[in-house]
Amino acid sequence: MTGLRDILERHVSSGSLPGAVGLVARGDRVEVEAVGSADAEGTAPMVRDSIFRFASLTKPVTAAAVMMLVEEGRLALTDAVAPWLPEVASPVVVRTPASPVDDVVPADRLITVSDLLTFRAGYGFPSDFSLPAVGLLFSELKQGPPQPQQVAAPDAWMKALSRIPLLYQPGEAWLYNTCSDILGVLIARVTGQSLPEFLAERIFEPLGMADTGFAVPAGDLGRFTTLYRGGDGGLEPVDAPHGQWSSVPAFPSGAGGLVGTADDWYAFARMLLAEGALDGDRGRLLSAGSVRMMTTDWLTPAQRAGAELFLEGQGWGFGGSVDVTQSDPWNVPGRYGWVGGTGTAAHVTPATGAVSVLLTQLEMTGPTPPAMTREFWTYAAGA
Known part of the structure; x- marks a missing residue:
C-alpha cells in the first residue's frame, strides 16, 4: 500500500x-x-x-483574525468598511468586465466586511486575466506571486487601490486574492496595531x-x-x-x-x-x-x-x-x-x-x- x-x-x-x-x-x-x-x-x-x-x-488566518474583531463588537459582518477604509468609500465599477478602466458607473452599494471575507467585494482575479481592470491589480498593487519587498506600504497601497475600479458590483461575483490583502489593512486600522x-x-x-x-x-x-x-x-x-x-x-x-x-x-x-x-x-x-x-x-x-x-x-x-x-x-x-x-x-x-x-x-x-x-x-x- x-x-x-x-x-x-x-x-x-x-x-x-x-x-x-x-x-x-x-x-x-x-x-x-x-x-x-x-x-x-x-x-x-x-x-x-x-x-x-x-x-x-x-x-x-487573516479571516480568523477578522472574526475575532467581529466577536469583540469592533466590526460587524454587515458593516460598510468605508469608515476604516475611506479609500473605497465611493467605489465605481467598470460598465462591463471588459470595459476600459475609465468607463465606469457608481457602485450600487458600499463594500461590507462580509463582501471582503467571501471575496465578493468586486476586487480580485476573474478567470480572464487580460481584462483592463485586472491589469491594474498587477501593475499598481503588485498582486500575483508573493513579492513582499516590492509592495508599497498600506496607506500608499490603499491609495493606489482607490484608483482601480471594481470589476463587478459588490456581492455579485467571486474574485480571487485581493480581498484578503484589503482585510489585512482593515485589521490594522481597526486595532491600531x-x-x-x-x-x-x-x-x-x-x-x-x-x-x-x-x-x-x-x-x-x-x-x-x-x-x-x-x-x-x-x-x-x-x-x-x-x-x-x-x-x-x-x-x-x-x-x-x-x-x-x-x-x-x-x-x-x-x-x-x-x-x-x-x-x-x-x-x-x-x-x-x-x-x-x-x-x-x-x-x-x-x-x-x-x-x-x-x-x-x-x-x-x-x-x-x-x-x-x-x-x-x-x-x-x-x-x-x-x-x-x-x-x-x-x-x-x-x-x-x-x-x-x-x-x-x-x-x-x-x-x-x-x-x-x-x-x-x-x-x-x-x-
Whole structure:
C-alpha cells in the first residue's frame, strides 16, 4: 500500500522538486514525513520544522483574525468598511468586465466586511486575466506571486487601490486574492496595531505557532527553504533564505505573506476542528459559531460556476474553499482550506476530524493544483 513517504519520495526522486513535508492527521494519529532537501543543491536535509512560504495559506488566518474583531463588537459582518477604509468609500465599477478602466458607473452599494471575507467585494482575479481592470491589480498593487519587498506600504497601497475600479458590483461575483490583502489593512486600522503585531499577539502566540510570521529571523534562516520555479531548463531559484522574507515588509500581505512550518498550520487547524477552542483548558480563540461561518460555503451556484478556474466546483467560506460535492476521491463535503502558489496546501475536514498539510518549495504554474497535490489529498482522505 502506498504511504505518505512513498508519495513524497516519488516526486522528489523524479527531480521535479527538491523536497517536501507532508502532515496527515486523523484524530489523535499524526503522520509526518520530511523528504529531500531544503534546496536543489542538497546543502541541508528537509526536516519536520523546515520553514516554508505559506503563500495563500495565509488567507484563512487573516479571516480568523477578522472574526475575532467581529466577536469583540469592533466590526460587524454587515458593516460598510468605508469608515476604516475611506479609500473605497465611493467605489465605481467598470460598465462591463471588459470595459476600459475609465468607463465606469457608481457602485450600487458600499463594500461590507462580509463582501471582503467571501471575496465578493468586486476586487480580485476573474478567470480572464487580460481584462483592463485586472491589469491594474498587477501593475499598481503588485498582486500575483508573493513579492513582499516590492509592495508599497498600506496607506500608499490603499491609495493606489482607490484608483482601480471594481470589476463587478459588490456581492455579485467571486474574485480571487485581493480581498484578503484589503482585510489585512482593515485589521490594522481597526486595532491600531500592525497586522504582524495583531496576528502574533492574538493568534500565533496562543496557538504556539512559533515559526509563523511575515519574516524569518536571522537565527532561523538555516531552516528556511529556497523557493523555485520549474521549467524546461530545470529548477530556477526564485527566492533564497536571505531574500524577500528575511525582513518584515512594508506591506504585510493578508493574502499571502506568511511563512511557517507544517506543525504551525496544524496548530491552527486543530483550533478550527475544536470549533475555536485552544488545546487543553486554555479557553477559546473563536466561538464555535464563528468557525462554522468560516467553514460554510457562501457562494451561489452561479458564483461557483464563474470561479471554476480557481475553485473547480468548490464553494468558498471565509478565507478558504469549502468542498460541496464528492466529485473526486479527496473531495469530502465540508473540507475547508486552500492552496498556496508557492507549492503549499492545507485543509481540515470537520466531519471526520482530518487535517492535511503539504508544504513544498516549487511554485504552482497556475490556479490548478499539480498532480502531486491531488495524490496527497487522495491519501489524506483515506481513499
